[in-house]
Amino acid sequence: MTDAHAVTIETVSKSFGRGQSAVRVLDNVSVAIGRREFFTLLGPSGCGKTTLLRLIAGFETADGGTIRIEGADLTKAPPFHRPVNTVFQSYALFPHLTVEQNVGFALEEQGLPREEVRRRAGEALEMVRMQAFARRRPSELSGGQQQRVALARALAPRPKVLLLDEPLSALDLKLRKAMQIELKQLQAEAGITFVFVTHDQEEALTLSDRVAVMQGGRILQMGPPRSIYEAPTHRFVADFIGDINLIEAEALAGGGVRLAGGGVVPVPGATPGRVTLAIRPERARMVAPGAGVVDATLVHSAFLGTAMLHKLELPDGGSFLIREADLSAPMPERGGRVGLCLPAEALQVMQA
Amino acid sequence: MMQSAAVRQLVLLLPALGVIVLLIGVPLGLMGWVSLLEKSASAGVDWQASPGAGNYLRLVWEEDFDGRMILNPTYLVIFLRSVLQAAVTTLLCLVLGLPVALWMAGLTRTGRMVMLLLVTIPFWTNLLVRNYAWLIILREDGWTTAVLNRLWPFGPVQLLYNDAAVAIGLTYSFLPFMILPLYSVFEKFDWRLIEAALDLGATRRRALRRVVLPLALPGIVAGSLLVFIPCLGAFVTPALLGGGKTAMLGNVIQAQFGPARNWPFGAAVSIVLLAIMLAVMTAMALWRSRRAPR
Amino acid sequence: MNLRRFPVMREISIAVLVFLYVPVIVLTVYSFNANRTATVWTHASFDWYLRILANPSIRAATWNSIVLAGTSATAATLIALLAALATRRAFPGRDTTETLLRLPLILPEIVVAVATLLLFVSLGVSLGLGAMIAAHTAFCIPFAYLPIRARLDGMSGSYEEAAQDLYADRFRTFRRVTMPLLWPGVMAGFTLAFVTSLDDFLTSFFLSGPGTTTLPVYIFSAIRAGITPEINAISTVMLVISILLVSLSFFLGQLRR
Numbered sequence: 001m002t003d004a005h006a007v008t009i010e011t012v013s014k015s016f017g018r019g020q021s022a023v024r025v026l027d028n029v030s031v032a033i034g035r036r037e038f039f040t041l042l043g044p045s046g047c048g049k050t051t052l053l054r055l056i057a058g059f060e061t062a063d064g065g066t067i068r069i070e071g072a073d074l075t076k077a078p079p080f081h082r083p084v085n086t087v088f089q090s091y092a093l094f095p096h097l098t099v100e101q102n103v104g105f106a107l108e109e110q111g112l113p114r115e116e117v118r119r120r121a122g123e124a125l126e127m128v129r130m131q132a133f134a135r136r137r138p139s140e141l142s143g144g145q146q147q148r149v150a151l152a153r154a155l156a157p158r159p160k161v162l163l164l165d166e167p168l169s170a171l172d173l174k175l176r177k178a179m180q181i182e183l184k185q186l187q188a189e190a191g192i193t194f195v196f197v198t199h200d201q202e203e204a205l206t207l208s209d210r211v212a213v214m215q216g217g218r219i220l221q222m223g224p225p226r227s228i229y230e231a232p233t234h235r236f237v238a239d240f241i242g243d244i245n246l247i248e249a250e251a252l253a254g255g256g257v258r259l260a261g262g263g264v265v266p267v268p269g270a271t272p273g274r275v276t277l278a279i280r281p282e283r284a285r286m287v288a289p290g291a292g293v294v295d296a297t298l299v300h301s302a303f304l305g306t307a308m309l310h311k312l313e314l315p316d317g318g319s320f321l322i323r324e325a326d327l328s329a330p331m332p333e334r335g336g337r338v339g340l341c342l343p344a345e346a347l348q349v350m351q352a
Numbered sequence: 353m354m355q356s357a358a359v360r361q362l363v364l365l366l367p368a369l370g371v372i373v374l375l376i377g378v379p380l381g382l383m384g385w386v387s388l389l390e391k392s393a394s395a396g397v398d399w400q401a402s403p404g405a406g407n408y409l410r411l412v413w414e415e416d417f418d419g420r421m422i423l424n425p426t427y428l429v430i431f432l433r434s435v436l437q438a439a440v441t442t443l444l445c446l447v448l449g450l451p452v453a454l455w456m457a458g459l460t461r462t463g464r465m466v467m468l469l470l471v472t473i474p475f476w477t478n479l480l481v482r483n484y485a486w487l488i489i490l491r492e493d494g495w496t497t498a499v500l501n502r503l504w505p506f507g508p509v510q511l512l513y514n515d516a517a518v519a520i521g522l523t524y525s526f527l528p529f530m531i532l533p534l535y536s537v538f539e540k541f542d543w544r545l546i547e548a549a550l551d552l553g554a555t556r557r558r559a560l561r562r563v564v565l566p567l568a569l570p571g572i573v574a575g576s577l578l579v580f581i582p583c584l585g586a587f588v589t590p591a592l593l594g595g596g597k598t599a600m601l602g603n604v605i606q607a608q609f610g611p612a613r614n615w616p617f618g619a620a621v622s623i624v625l626l627a628i629m630l631a632v633m634t635a636m637a638l639w640r641s642r643r644a645p646r
Numbered sequence: 647m648n649l650r651r652f653p654v655m656r657e658i659s660i661a662v663l664v665f666l667y668v669p670v671i672v673l674t675v676y677s678f679n680a681n682r683t684a685t686v687w688t689h690a691s692f693d694w695y696l697r698i699l700a701n702p703s704i705r706a707a708t709w710n711s712i713v714l715a716g717t718s719a720t721a722a723t724l725i726a727l728l729a730a731l732a733t734r735r736a737f738p739g740r741d742t743t744e745t746l747l748r749l750p751l752i753l754p755e756i757v758v759a760v761a762t763l764l765l766f767v768s769l770g771v772s773l774g775l776g777a778m779i780a781a782h783t784a785f786c787i788p789f790a791y792l793p794i795r796a797r798l799d800g801m802s803g804s805y806e807e808a809a810q811d812l813y814a815d816r817f818r819t820f821r822r823v824t825m826p827l828l829w830p831g832v833m834a835g836f837t838l839a840f841v842t843s844l845d846d847f848l849t850s851f852f853l854s855g856p857g858t859t860t861l862p863v864y865i866f867s868a869i870r871a872g873i874t875p876e877i878n879a880i881s882t883v884m885l886v887i888s889i890l891l892v893s894l895s896f897f898l899g900q901l902r903r
């Protein structure tokens with residue numbers, strides 16, 4: 001195969017348990033992750049993100065399929081033969097070693113001379129601005145500091161791929177935001193491929209070059225954050241990422257989609273039958289009654305600081321959210337009727 | 353992959369299992385066999401003898417001068433005494449240990465640590481020495497006896513060499529075995545249950561009886577087994593604090609393997625001791641498994 | 647109102663502590679009594695301690711005890727360490743294995759002791775230090791095993807994964823990560839095995855040959871011959887050693903993980 005990819009995963013499956021009680025955790029997963037890419041695995045708890053990461057790291061062996069790193073088939077290789085390092089969710093800093101010894105661990109294992117080990121451990125610590133803490137024990141550090149040391153430790157041996165399993169989940173919100181920016185900068189500086197696991201969709205969208213949304217051991221959709229956000233191909237993906245309105249509708253044979261109790265929107269390319277229309281709250285607008293595709297009742301409005309959030313009720317009883325960034329826009333009364341304008345280019349049609 | 357991991361595990365386990373099987377399993381098996389044989393003229397084991405239950409029968413019956421089998425109560429009495437002593441000791445340990453465990457669990461973290469250490473220390477210090485300490489306290493020319501003799505108007509008091517002295521010694525020896533498992537139950541105890549009980553109108557005493565004790569039952573059972581079983585096989589305490597009339601099973605076994613030199617008979621007594629122990633443990637396990645599903 | 651406090655529990659507990667410690671304290675005090683008769687207190691002295699130091703049989707017995715405890719505890723700890731590593735992950739038959747490893751704790755010691763005597767004599771193995779070391783190693787295994795196992799159970803497997811991730815192979819991972827983290831448990835296990843062997847009377851009583859008495863066996867026969875202040879002194883020494891060692895292992899066990 002080509003060497004263009006940092007990590008190539010082909011039809012990998014993994015089950016835990018045997019016989020009757022076997023659970024299939026990964027089902028025929030294939031991914032190709034490019035060099036220097038910030039690639040994120042996103043999905044709900046238990047969907048197999050950690051398992052996939054552990055397969056790349058070599059802590060688990062795949063039942064089938066191949067895993068290549070820079071072209072070399074490492075499906076069966078033990079962790080210590082893979083040019084890949086991990087930042088563990090719990091950090092797993094060795095409690096009996098100092099910060100410096102932790103960071104130098106891999107360098108020593110690679111047989112570098114003592115001086116070189118010290119120099120490069122120092123460099124790695126500098127990169128995360130932790131050189132002042134070199135002689136401390138991990139237990140004497142705060143969560144955020146431990147996080148940085150874990151990063152430095154994994155980066156010090158200059159791996160081809162860095163695996164990060166929810167590395168920020170133990171931090172408080174403010175620190176998490178700060179670390180997100182740092183992570184992104186570090187990745188750019190070090191020029192290393194990052195495979196990042198999170199179940200925080202906002203984090204995934206902010207950081208990644210590409211996101212893979214997983215569910216039940218499969219990858220549902222993969223692509224740049226923008227396309228995942230704006231053009232979800234699965235109901236699950238649409239629902240999982242950000243707020244979204246889902247409307248039951250019917251695709252017509254002559255093109256266009258008819259809303260329940262309303263008009264027809266001119267979206268092309270849908271096979272006739274039942275479909276779900278998806279639209280982000282900020283892409284829909286309120287207009288005068290009768291001027292939109294369908295009329296709805298305003299149930300509730302809330303001020304969000306930078307926008308207004310309106311909750312509407314559709315004729316079929318479904319609810320609909322609108323996010324209005326223009327605070328000077330005229331606001332209808334609560335309980336009043338409004339028209340709903342759904343721009344065709346903002347609508348995503350999903351086969352139900 | 354699977355294969356080599358299993359092999360590695362087996363290799364790691366081999367020394368431990370080998371030692372335990374060779375130095376505990378095999379000897380016990382051998383003893384079971386020997387208990388069916390007879391002693392030889394030279395006080396050893398007559399390996400040629402055909403196996404039989406003679407030694408077990410001899411625990412209950414003996415031949416009189418006319419060759420008839422008559423009941424011999426000697427060993428029966430010792431069996432009974434051993435079981436009784438073990439039971440009394442278990443009860444004493446429970447009565448003394450339960451309050452300690454309960455109180456410990458309510459202390460601060462440091463307090464709990466200190467108490468844990470204080471209770472653990474006797475557990476590990478020399479059994480012989482600790483029983484010897486009681487020998488000093490209870491002996492005839494000691495001040496305890498002297499003081500009691502002053503207070504007790506009806507003749508001289510004899511503190512040593514009776515069942516009471518043995519019971520004190522055994523309780524002293526095995527009390528930590530009761531406190532520690534009870535404590536480990538109370539330590540994990542959800543104290544809000546008591547709050548609930550009090551809230552439902554129970555008094556403290558009734559909360560103790562109706563909430564704490566039932567929940568402590570697993571600890572009580574574990575502790576009782578840990579006290580009862582070693583008591584049953586006790587040798588040092590009855591040997592030091594007891595007299596000729598307070599012998600327990602351990603003393604009989606020691607005598608048969610020592611001065612009396614009837615090893616097959618001693619082996620039979622040991623096997624009976626093991627059997628009683630097994631019976632008690634099985635009964636407890638059965639009782640527990642019947643309680644468990646609810 | 648403290649929910650964990652019940653009436654009279656404190657009083658009973660203090661009484662129990664007194665019950666547990668007064669005999670030991672009395673023994674210690676007597677060991678410093680200059681007077682040979684126990685009833686009369688003359689003045690404090692170290693005479694009896696000097697006397698036991700000079701006593702050649704006590705010195706020989708002490709030496710035997712130390713060699714015995716040192717050897718058996720070392721062997722038991724090594725064996726238990728391997729077993730603990732093997733039983734870390736679940737496998738069919740793990741419960742049975744664990745029960746077997748704990749067997750010496752459950753069985754009445756006197757029964758195992760005479761059974762071992764029976765085996766050694768019928769095999770023609772001569773009694774003495776070698777026989778005692780073998781038997782002590784067997785019953786020390788659970789004492790060494792349990793603390794090591796507890797430490798392993800409390801140890802996250804991710805440290806070892808991290809080491810392998812950082813290019814340490816299995817052996818190097820064991821040396822650089824597993825062993826240092828396990829060390830307090832191993833030391834606690836060794837200490838407990840050592841104390842158990844040092845304090846053991848019954849097994850040694852049956853298996854010690856002529857000339858290889860251990861300290862507890864010596865004390866037992868001395869008590870049988872009559873109470874003397876020397877026994878008080880040597881008993882106190884044994885108590886102090888045990889207490890020190892157990893406290894040590896207790897603190898090793900509490901060591902932060």
Ligand SMILES: Nc1ncnc2c1ncn2[C@@H]1O[C@H](COP(=O)(O)OP(=O)(O)OP(=O)(O)O)[C@@H](O)[C@H]1O
Nearest residue numbers: 016017025043044045046047048049050051052199
């Ligand atoms: N060693 C194992 N043995 C058995 N089942 C396992 C094992 N590891 C994971 N699983 C199961 O595999 C599934 C996927 O687990 P995984 O840890 O990959 O999820 P995840 O996506 O990382 O979830 P989270 O966001 O909660 O970390 C879960 O149902 C889990 O219970």
Ligand SMILES: [Mg+2]
Nearest residue numbers: 049050051165
């Ligand atoms: Mg996970």
